[in-house]
Amino acid sequence: MQYVRIRTRLDNTPLHVLAADNHSFFIVTSATRIRNLYTYLIDHRRPHVDGWLLDYLHFCRKVANVREALVAGHKLREHSAYTNTAFAESEDPWRAFAKQLIYEKTNGISSRGQSVLSWENFLRFIEENSFVLALEEMIKAPNRETFDGFSAAWEMVRQKHGASRNPLLINRTLAACTCDVSSTVNGADFETVFAWLVNEELIAPTDALEADWYDKNVHLMGCLHEVFAHEISMSDNDPKKIPEQLLSIFVWELSQNIANPFSLKKQVVKYGAPGTGKTYSAKQNSRLLFSIWQEKHGRIDPELKFDQCSEIVQFHPSYGYEDFIEGLRPVSTLEGSWQLRLQNGIFKRFCQRAGAWEIDVYQIPGDGPDLAAKWPELTLGQLKPHIGGSLQHPSWQNIATLDDSVKIADVTPPFFFIIDEINRAELSRVLGELMLCIEYRGTQGAISTQYAALNTGESTMLNTAGGPRFFIPHNVYLIGTMNTIDRSVESFDLALRRRFRWERIDPDISTLRYHLTQRDVLQANRSRPWAKLADNLEALNRAIRQTDILGPDYEIGHAYLMNLRYPNTLSCSEVRSRVWEDSIEPLLEEYLRGSGRAEGLMPEFRKAFGIA
Incomplete structure (x- = not known):
């Protein structure tokens, strides 16, 4: 086979062609790969993004609407600039508009993250003529010149x-004024995804040597607009239409899921309240990352499937080292007797499969x-003399x-x-000496296990001059899940905590609302909509968070209201009562058991959930 690189029209980004012996061609353009990423991150995860898209x-x-008024000659401080908006109902429409545009933690475009602007300074800003005039110009014509002008006025x-x-x-x-830039407004996050896209040859680098956040955003969004030009131009009534805002969300999802999926660590623990979809999220993220590899490098092993590259196990109090790594197990012999033999545990067998390439080398x-x-830096050129030998x-x-x-x-x-x-x-009993392997991957971190002396050819992972060794391959991703009501993050050994990235998973009200709304649009269900249950759960969790004895770790996960099996003939109030009685009330009573506070708090929670 011959591997050839040519150029495509799309910003001169590469087109990879693999010429096969039968003269067929395996072609994956940058545009096709971007479309596939969009399918994985947006189309397959619409419940996750639709709430944000609507906002x-x-x-x-x-x-x-405000832009139209400004172009027509109105001013930001004039009530008439907001005639066609909900801000017109406010006592001070300008302040209400500026508050959502600039001050609020989330404004529909993005979160303000760790940026801090005090209320007092915000009020001072919107009273400054130079600031207001610069903002007016940027809203009317969002471009490089007006963005620089607004930045200078802000400074x-x-x-x-x-x-x-x-x-x-x-x-x-700026991102609220134009779709020429994305909603990934944090400079570091955007640099990460932009660099990844360039490194993966999905887009070309910018021509400007001193390109900043604005230049790179315009460049990236221009590439995406070209790839999805047909879908963007479709009628609003066409279900295949892609709003420009969805491409902006796509960039954010890339930054969170692909460009830096595990924040430079190959082990992560997803933690939070029960029913928040931690295990589901772990499975979906894993499948997504495997699909990305498969699309780009799948021809390396065409027969390899995701199920062969993934494993799931559930820990419990009696789970031990013998189950996870290796241990002595009774095995029947041909003579009908029993012998104790060393058997590999589930994780060791998994690492043997994953480490096949490192073991070969x-x-x-x-x-x-x-x-x-040298595995992390080892190149094909260094191995070519040995391939085929x-x-x-x-x-x-x-x-x-x-x-x-x-x-x-x-x-x-x-x-x-x-x-x-x-x-x-009990993690110290299950993991044993693996703490070293978790931090030092590959054959350099290989260790002698507790039963190393009993290893045979079948149970040995790596034969070395010093005897059988075990290691965790570089290509293994460890993903744990935990409910914080069972055991807090702080209770973990510090040595273990620093080896993992900890990712909190909260109840996803947007996903729940999406699923309930999808259920409600069916003809048979329109007269009995259940979507309001999402608002009920949101109100209940707000009450739980504000309770000193419970807090966010005890919120009710959205999974408790997903895929409800009640008859569709029930009204929302009837379903609400049944969910409360069947699932939520017993759970909250268990949380409050022995606290002496149940009698006072349960009626408050019941009311917050919408039950009189």
């Missing part, structure tokens, strides 16, 4: 009143151990068709090991 569209329409007012620098809020204000006569030790597996022949500069670690498949309820086992 995004709603506020963009408000800004557009001048900031210095005058001693406020903090807030580039994120400046960027967010390590076993190369002479240079193998040194080459395997020591490296016999068919996948190596496919890897050999790539460029010599390709890093082997970048093209080998990812493997995902999910540990459900990781906090229910």
